[in-house]
Amino acid sequence: MxxxxxxxxxxxxxxxxxxxxxxxxxxxxxxxxxxxxxxxxxxxxxxxxxxxxxxxxxxxxxxxxxxxxxxxxxxxxxxxxxxxxxxxxxxxxxxxxxxxxxxxxxxxxxxxxKLPFVVNRELEALRLKQSQKKAWEMLVHGEEILTRSQKISHLGHFEVIFPENNTLWSLELYRILGYEFNEIPLMEKVWNLLDFDERKKIESIWQEVTSENTSKEFILHLNTKHGRKKVNLWLEAERFDENRFRIFGTIHDISDVSDLENSIQLNEQLFKGIFNNSSQAIFLLDLQGHIIRMNRNSVLSFERNESDVQGLELISSIFSDSNEDSIKKLTYGMKLALKNQTFEVFVSYRLRDGREKYFDCDFYPLNDANGKIIYIVLEAKDITEKIVLERAYAQAQKLEALGTFAGGIAHDFNNLLTPMMAYISYLNAEWSKESSNEMIERSLPAIEGISKSLERAKNLIQQILTYSKIEHVSSKQLDLREQLLQVLNEVKFVSANKVTLFTDLGNESAFIEADPIQIFQILSNLYENSLFALQDSQNPRITISLTKVSYEKSELFHVGFLKNTEYWKLSFIDNGNGIPKEILEKIFDPFFSTKGGKGTGLGLSIIYGILAKMGGTILVDSKVGVGTQFDLYFPAWKAIV
Incomplete structure (x- = not known):
């Protein structure tokens, strides 16, 4: 349970x-x-x-x-x-x-x-906050261990960010230098403790480090109020851009050298390990919103290298392609964090290849011992798969409900059509064309028209019944490539001298497990849709290709709810007028049609339902004025030797 x-x-x-x-x-x-x-x-x-x-x-x-x-x-x-x-x-x-x-x-x-979805969302959020709280407690505990280790080993560290000249000292550095904790940290106070010659030396090395972006290590002597101390000073400069950089350094009191240096390194690694191995994407920001550090998960989730964005403003660099609403929420969250408040926000993020991801983000401040905000943290949980699954579930529920509803109506309506067609058949038999009755002869065209209308109604009802019974099929092994060739042979007369057809089906048999009738429905529906889209094109063209793809190396990896490792990808591409974005979201809805009276609106919804039951899917990409591409993914049959 x-x-x-x-x-x-x-x-x-x-x-x-x-x-x-x-x-x-x-x-x-x-x-x-x-x-x-x-x-x-x-x-x-x-x-x-x-x-x-x-x-x-x-x-x-x-x-x-x-x-x-x-x-x-x-x-x-x-x-x-x-x-x-x-x-x-x-x-x-x-x-x-x-x-x-x-x-x-x-x-x-x-x-x-809608209540269960809200409850599920809030319980998930509550569990996530509890998990984040626990992770943060571990981080704080790690920092406490680090601070204690520094105290034991008499090692302090400092950090200076330029041009703001923001300076941070660790608690142990205050003790080493002999200053009270309420003193404002300034590096000039450190240089004032040096002898004249060593001060000149450190000023020269400081300039060298900042200009060459390197690190230096040397021994100095500090004249503190607790006495003269011998220390090891280590400096490292890190440049963000032309005008912004920081210097990080440590001062180790080696007046009484101990063996606790290994303990310090161990705790440093512990702190970094927690940061880099967090299940959340974490950005460490300065107070202007510039990126200082990214953990390993943030690099993987956002597909951005730390070196490419380090020092840049988070929202304008990482989230530059996000929608306006997401940018407003992120900006507001940053403002609240600067006021020592936390803020949770749901945002969308667009990758460089056009794919969209969704993140549940938390802004919160990091404070020093005096309560002063020194950093802003953004933690982001990738919930793309969850969003995709919810949408897929909603679509499946809608299709199932509509299928049941439509099937019931179609079945009853079919019962009404049966006696009507029987009566028309009876009238046709009685009012034969050899009859000399002038009234009957004038009625025959009307009888024939009614008969054709009833036949069309029967075909429509059959489509609706087919849609409502997608699950009740008998599947078997078949070659998708061979099926496609048969369909093209049967319908090629329709496009003769009208549409240029390009095919790239390869030579390999494309074995799948499916119902042949349903496969014919899929292929013929897509072909007819392409022809309809090309009726106003000057140079109509259809390109059909069939390739084998692996789940992890295709765009299916970002769909998130498919189980097979290999799929046959069947692509239908036309150079028609394309589908507007507002219509593209509705094309798989049952009974939605842009063909006027020429279509039932069931073709694509039937395709969607069949592929979903098979464990595959259908993706569409369309640009107005360029054309449309449908990519169908059929699970490859694993039993083939």
Whole structure:
């Protein structure tokens, strides 16, 4: 049993029917619900204090209190506990107010079917925050270990960022130099502790390091208020661009050298290991939003090299191709972090090859011992696969529901057509063309027209029934290449002297497991769609290709929910007018058609459904004025030797 599907839900609701509906819709989604209903304020106070809840779902209008009180009380007792308002008759501006007060979502009772998705999202977010908190505690613990190790080994470090001249000293460096912790860190204070000759030397080396972007190490003597100390100074410069760079250094008090240097290195590696091995993509930013460090996961997720973006402003470099809404949210999150607040935001990110990814991001500040913000951190979780799966699930649910609905209507309508066609057949037999009755002779064309219309209606009903019975097929091994050649031979007369056809099908047999009738439907539908798209083209052209691809080395790797390792990719490319973006999102919807009265709108939805049941998929790319490309992916049959 999946413990993550178990949830304890407190339902604040005065309607028993609404309470049962809430529990039912969550259980139908797969949650194992342990719930309690309260409707009076005293019951609510007792339940929220006595028991532990994963979620609170509340109506707004209650007998002796309201949803506003529920939100305030929950946020007072447990700020992390999600509160969802499920109610009616609240204006949109009021709903926004309650979301600002701390409710995670507002749903009308008429939209309760969306509740499981909201609950799933919030529970996932809560678990992620708990995981991030634990990871951060580990990082803080690592930093504490590092600080203690530095104290034991008498090693301090400093960092200076130019041209801002922002300077940071570790706690141990204060002790080594003999300054109080409330002193403002300035490197001039270090140079003031040097003898005259060594100060001249360090000034020269400092200039050399910054100009050559190198590192140096040497021995110095410091005249502190606790006495003269011998120290090892190590400097390293790192340039971000022409005008911005930083110097990182360590000062090791070797007046009494100990064997704790290995311990320091170990803890340094521990801190870096946690940073680089985090499951989240992490960006370390300065207070102007420039990228200082990226961990390994951020390089993989965003497909950007650290050296290419280091020192650049995060939003204008990494997220430059994101949509306007995402950029606004990121900018707002950065502003809140500078005010010592955290902020969570969902953003889209476009890779250089045009693919889009989705991230759940958190901004938060890093403070020094005095509470001063020294860095801003952006943690991003890649949720692309989750978003794709949700969309695919929603599309599958929609197709299944429409298929069931359409199948039922088509079946009943088919029962009505059968006697009508029988009556027409009877009339045709009775009113033969040899009859001398003038009235009957004038009626024969009408009878023939009715007969043709009924035949077309029967064909349409058959398509709808086919769509609703995609699952009920008998599959067998067949050669996709051979099937395609047969279809082209059967339909080639349609495009003769009209469309130029290019084919690249290779010589290898493309074995798949499928129903031959359905494969014929797929291929003929795509071919006819291409012909329709080319009817106004001056130089119509169709290109058909068939290649074998592996899942990991194709664009399927970013689809995220396919299981096979190899697929046969069948591409249909035409140079028609293309499909506008607003229409492209609807082309797989049943009964959606741009052909007017010439199409049923079932062709592409049938193709989508068949491929989904086979474990494949169909992708489309279209540009207005250029043309359209459909890529169909059929799972390769593994049983072939």
């Amino acid at each position: 999946d413990n993550q599907r178990k949830i304890n839900v407190l339902v604040v609701e005065d309607s028993v029917a609404s309470y049962k509906a809430i529990v039912s819709v969550l259980e139908n989604f797969g949650f194992i619900v342990s719930s309690e209903r309260v409707e009076w304020k005293i019951e609510f106070e007792k339940s929220i204090l006595d028991k532990s809840w994963d979620l609170v779902i509340s109506d707004y209008y209650l007998p002796d209190f309201d949803g506003k009180y529920v939100i305030h009380r929950i946020k007072e007792l447990n700020p992390e506990l999600p509160v969802i308002l499920v109610t009616e008759f609240i204006p949109e501006e009021a709903a926004s107010e309650y979301l600002n007060l701390g409710a995670v979502e507002f749903l009308p009772k008429s939209s309760i079917i």
